[in-house]
Amino acid sequence: MSTTYRVTGMTCGGCARAVTQAITEAAPAATVDVDLDRQTVTVEGTDEALIKVAIDAAGFGFEGRV
Template sequence: MADTYRVAGMSCGGCARAVTEAIEAAAPGATVRVDLAAATVTVEGATAAQVEGAVNGAGFEFGGAAA
């Protein structure tokens, strides 16, 4: 099941790639899809804690589960 989280601070494709790589490094095998316009990431195969740690550690701001 995929979960969607808010991530603040992503403003271009480079940011999207950085967030994707960080989550994949934290949770190998995870599937990550970034929506820059919505400021969200949708992730399958990682826990919320893994996503939070990866996002914050990469210099972006994890904002919890999106509604």
């Protein structure tokens, strides 16, 4: 089951990669899909608390589920 979250501050492919790396570093089994246009990140395979910490620590804004 995947969940989609609103994440602010991602403006280019480098940001998308940084968010993806932050999540998969914390949760190696997770799959991550970033949608820059919608400013969303869809994640499968880990829990919301960990995703929030990883995204905040990477300098982006975790704003909860879409």
